[in-house]
Amino acid sequence: MSDHPKKKFIGTLSQKELVKLYSKHVNAPKVRMFKGFGLSVIPGERKGVKLKTLEGLRVGEPPIELYNCHSSGGVFNLGHQNPRIIQLLKNALDGGLDIGDHLLLSEWRALLGKKLAELMPPGITKTTFGVGGGEAVDCAIKFSRAYTKRKGCISAIGGYHGHTGFALLTGDPEFKDPFLWNFPEFQQIPFGDIDAMRKAVTEDVACVILESIPASGGVLIAPEGYFAEVREICDEKGVMMINDEVQSGLGRTGVFWAIYGGLYSDEKVVPDFMVCAKGMSSGVYPLSTCSYKPFIEKSVFKDDPFAQLSTTGGSDLGCAVALEMLEIQSDPKFLDHVKEMGKLFGGGLKEIVEENSDILKETRGRGLMWGLEFFKEEDSQLGMLSIIKEGVLLNYCVNKKDTHIIMPPLIVKKADIEDILKRINKGILNLKKLLT
Numbered sequence: 282m283s284d285h286p287k288k289k290f291i292g293t294l295s296q297k298e299l300v301k302l303y304s305k306h307v308n309a310p311k312v313r314m315f316k317g318f319g320l321s322v323i324p325g326e327r328k329g330v331k332l333k334t335l336e337g338l339r340v341g342e343p344p345i346e347l348y349n350c351h352s353s354g355g356v357f358n359l360g361h362q363n364p365r366i367i368q369l370l371k372n373a374l375d376g377g378l379d380i381g382d383h384l385l386l387s388e389w390r391a392l393l394g395k396k397l398a399e400l401m402p403p404g405i406t407k408t409t410f411g412v413g414g415g416e417a418v419d420c421a422i423k424f425s426r427a428y429t430k431r432k433g434c435i436s437a438i439g440g441y442h443g444h445t446g447f448a449l450l451t452g453d454p455e456f457k458d459p460f461l462w463n464f465p466e467f468q469q470i471p472f473g474d475i476d477a478m479r480k481a482v483t484e485d486v487a488c489v490i491l492e493s494i495p496a497s498g499g500v501l502i503a504p505e506g507y508f509a510e511v512r513e514i515c516d517e518k519g520v521m522m523i524n525d526e527v528q529s530g531l532g533r534t535g536v537f538w539a540i541y542g543g544l545y546s547d548e549k550v551v552p553d554f555m556v557c558a559k560g561m562s563s564g565v566y567p568l569s570t571c572s573y574k575p576f577i578e579k580s581v582f583k584d585d586p587f588a589q590l591s592t593t594g595g596s597d598l599g600c601a602v603a604l605e606m607l608e609i610q611s612d613p614k615f616l617d618h619v620k621e622m623g624k625l626f627g628g629g630l631k632e633i634v635e636e637n638s639d640i641l642k643e644t645r646g647r648g649l650m651w652g653l654e655f656f657k658e659e660d661s662q663l664g665m666l667s668i669i670k671e672g673v674l675l676n677y678c679v680n681k682k683d684t685h686i687i688m689p690p691l692i693v694k695k696a697d698i699e700d701i702l703k704r705i706n707k708g709i710l711n712l713k714k715l716l717t
């Protein structure tokens with residue numbers, strides 16, 4: 282095959298041209314919002330734990346390098362352009378794979394399904410594939426309704442499961458109200474409040490859906506025993522338990538699943554459904570998975586094997602990439618590395634909180650998933666800008682704006698962690714100067 286003449290993919294437009302086109306053809310309010318922040322973070326070159334901005338953070342400034350501690354919510358668990366993943370994808374393309382045909386069986390879906398069954402908490406052995414997290418969440422809620430023949434769904438206030446149909450219904454009003462999308466069967470309760478859960482879960486409820494560590498809701502850590510009790514309540518009432526590990530799964534906590542030993546080492550809870558996305562892609566090929574216990578299959582697929590379809594979800598290429606990612610991330614040595622880096626990072630953040638206790642309230646997290654809570658929302662927002670200027674990309678939690686969520690790629694090294702902590706501290710010190 283001859284070489285394609287197109288060789289350049291980054292920097293084909295100047296920042297000015299890009300912003301103009303984006304505004305005209307994609308999303309003008311988004312452009313205005315970034316302008317309002319006085320920051321423009323447009324990814325240019327990217328490699329490993331860092332990305333370079335296309336041009337400067339402000340017009341006329343040179344590009345800067347940022348540690349990617351946003352990681353797009355875990356998409357870049359393996360960093361940018363991970364060489365093993367890139368090689369696998371190239372080999373898969375050269376080896377003849379494409380998206381595959383959703384109407385037919387697929388060897389790569391079969392192989393990935395088997396691997397996931399090996400890695401899941403015991404008894405979760407079946408997987409249905411999608412492209413994004415919202416789609417996988419929709420799938421889990423649909424299947425719960427089909428199995429229980431009930432409509433109710435309980436989720437957490439501040440929880441986030443996506444912008445698609447059922448997923449959107451589980452979210453906060455600000456996301457669904459603009460679309461006139463609300464049903465009384467979908468109820469939100471405070472996260473971590475077991476009495477509220479007991480009250481809400483009745484025999485009309487099909488499922489409870491919770492993030493094992495609510496990310497957009499503030500990187501909250503449930504009290505020990507909470508998820509085990511949720512499991513008991515669901516069992517008592519015949520309700521399906523769905524855990525969303527879109528951000529907290531795949532080794533992010535130093536344990537493969539947060540719900541299964543990643544929150545408290547002695548607490549291993551087995552939900553009925555486990556939902557994954559983001560990191561499933563390794564940042565190069567979209568894929569999401571809704572995995573579940575086999576008894577659920579009959580009620581969904583027995584009369585119609587095509588009861589759930591996704592043309593591009595579970596593509597052959599996506600499954601091949603995900604399999605390679607799982608090989609890497611489930612390796613005990615890899616998980617030990619995350620634990621070790623997590624300890625260093627969490628310890629460093631605690632010191633930063635102690636040294637800046639006039640504006641910082643606390644830090645909480647597991648592994649390499651941390652929240653940094655400010656006393657004031659305004660300080661959190663200004664703090665985000667100040668830390669980005671010091672070379673660390675992170676963001677505040679959309680449903681708890683006084684808290685930053687910090688998720689470095691899982692491949693960070695000790696020297697990166699030390700540098701990131703130094704830069705976060707400098708960003709906080711600069712913020713304090715600004716405030717005085």
Ligand SMILES: Cc1ncc(COP(=O)(O)O)c(C=O)c1O
Pocket residue numbers: 354412413414415416418441442443444492496497525526527528558559
């Ligand atoms: C916990 C969680 N679940 C689900 C989703 C939805 O994933 P997607 O954006 O791929 O639809 C997200 C996205 O941010 C998420 O953070």
